[in-house]
Amino acid sequence: MRKVNIIGGGLAGTALAYMLKSRGAVPIIYEASPDVASGASGNDIGIYNPRFSAQLDAEAKFYSDAFFKACSVFEEFGDDVEFNPCGSLSLLNNERKDVRYRKTVDSWGWSKDDMRIVGAREASDMAGIEIPHDALYLPKSGSVSPKKLCQLYSKDIEVNLNHKIKDFSELEGDVTIIACGIGALKFEASENLPLKSVRGQVSFVDQNKLSKNLKLVLNYGGYMAPAKDGVHVVGSTFQPWLSHDDILPEDNLINLDKLFEAIPSIEGDYNVVDSRAAVRTASKNHFPIVGQLGQGLYISVAHGSHGILSSIMAASILADMIVDSDYSAPYELLTALSPNRFSR
Ligand SMILES: Cc1cc2nc3c(=O)[nH]c(=O)nc-3n(C[C@H](O)[C@H](O)[C@H](O)COP(=O)(O)OP(=O)(O)OC[C@H]3O[C@@H](n4cnc5c(N)ncnc54)[C@H](O)[C@@H]3O)c2cc1C
Incomplete structure (x- = not known):
């Protein structure tokens, strides 16, 4: 062997x-x-979502195939990896994404059961909170513990x-x-x-009366997952100019501000209970x-x-x-x- x-x-x-x-x-x-x-x-928690692109080129095919491969592996692991295929909404919260995500649906060729655009009303009903944008809905996406x-x-x-x-x-x-x-x-x-380092920090916040109804993962440039044991993960910052993993209190504010900007209905007081910072590696x-x-x-x-x-x-x-x-x-x-x- x-x-x-x-x-x-x-x-x-x-x-x-x-x-x-x-x-x-x-x-x-x-x-x-x-x-x-x-x-x-x-x-402890991460979001599994493909990187969406307008055309089904080799790179998009990589993420598209990766999604289904990962889902079948995670399903087998189940609770041992905190697999939660609760679905995700990727908000069309700017013009660029509006164009790109609609093209993704047309060009990637996924079944409607796996990927579709939903209007803001339907997105709000699915999410359990008011969503002000149309969104790309992936019912099989969700969170898992890396x-x-x-x-x-x-x-x-x-x-x-x-x-x-x-x-x-x-x-x-x-x-x-x-x-x-x-x-x-x-x-x-x-x-x-x-190769370059891109520092990032995620914030763990207590659920409150505004957020506790959240039923699926929201992606809006940042991300928020439904509460587990009363705690949401809200991610994450991107700092290519930093390469340390010290916790920065201001990063928790950045994560929450990004969330409030995309989804004003969820703005309120959140108690930050934990944070984790690390360095991603990215290519050119x-x-x-x-x-x-x-x-x-x-x-x-x-x-x-x-x-x-x-x-x-x-x-x-x-x-x-x-x-x-x-x-x-x-x-x-x-x-x-x-x-x-x-x-x-
Ligand atoms: C804040 C944050 C949030 C993120 N959220 C998500 C998310 O929601 N969804 C998602 O898909 N991705 C997310 N990512 C990205 C994802 O975590 C990374 O892409 C992934 O963890 C990279 O894995 P890796 O094994 O390449 O790197 P690492 O996990 O960094 O592993 C590299 C390992 O190599 C070890 N090492 C280095 N040099 C040596 C050596 N010479 N000998 C032996 N060992 C060595 C290091 O100690 C380290 O453990 C996030 C990243 C960050 C920082």
């Missing part, structure tokens, strides 16, 4: 381990921190914690995958990739970097703000490459994901 070293124990690395194991390989994870899901993947996903993906897999890889010569075996986010810049093979064109870097060397990074979906799709594609499966992703997709695309 083929041994595969995976550097990084976030969503990218643990999803790879899960997919490789299911194809008969023996993955070994190396994680610098004392636990898996210590970086961007450590949030942290618990990492734990379940890596269950029964050898995980070496507190083990920061500095040089590949430390590793045995002939296959290694770099799945350590911005840490990829520390390796000679990937030091020139156009905001599409993940997934593929082969050299002989026996692969990479899965730059999962940006849609890592819950993109990590599992990337894992499936790389696992097929590594175990020489008969299936291979379409050429246009492999080219769009390739780490070599920036040097052309």
Whole structure:
């Protein structure tokens, strides 16, 4: 059986381990921190939603396929990953989104049962609160725990914690995958990739009488999930100019202001009970970097703000490459994901 070293124990690395194991390989994870899901993947709740685009190009197809693949995996994991397919409304709260989301519905070809535009009235009835915009409705979307996903993906897999890889010569075996986010810049093979850090912070707020009726996930540039045990998650800030994970009190105000601006009916007093900040990794064109870097060397990074979906799709594609499966992703997709695309 083929041994595969995976550097990084976030969503990218643990999803790879899960997919490789299911194809008969023996993955070994190396994680610098004392636990898996210590970086961007450590949030208790995240939203799984594709990145919508006007055309069904290779990138859109990636997120579209990722959505259905992820739904079936999450359904199998169920409550163990706090899977809550409550549905989501992505608000058409500016002209750009109004045009793009309507084109998404036309061009992606999803069934009406999986994706449709709803008017503001219907959106309000679905949400349980007053929504002032039309919205793109995905009944199968919702929330899941990224942290618990990492734990379940890596269950029964050898995980070496507190083990920061500095040089590949430390590793045995002939296959290694770099799945350590911005840490990829520390390796000679990937030091020139156009990766950047984008700090973000999520806020956990007590439900109040305005928000307690919320029934599904709202996306409006930020996001709010229905309360679980009386607490909503409201996300998240985007700061490409910062690369630390300290909590910033002003970020909680930014998250709430963004929510109130998009949905004034929910404006009120919210008690912030917790916050979590971390650093996302993004590429120059905001599409993940997934593929082969050299002989026996692969990479899965730059999962940006849609890592819950993109990590599992990337894992499936790389696992097929590594175990020489008969299936291979379409050429246009492999080219769009390739780490070599920036040097052309
Ligand atoms: C505030 C915030 C909110 C978000 N909300 C959502 C959301 O709602 N939905 C969604 O889909 N996505 C969301 N994301 C994005 C998502 O969390 C990321 O895309 C995803 O977690 C990236 O996973 P990763 O494994 O690439 O990176 P990480 O989770 O950062 O994992 C990389 C790991 O590699 C380890 N590492 C680094 N260098 C080394 C080394 N040399 N040796 C060993 N280990 C190393 C690190 O310790 C780290 O644990 C959010 C991100 C943030 C920050």
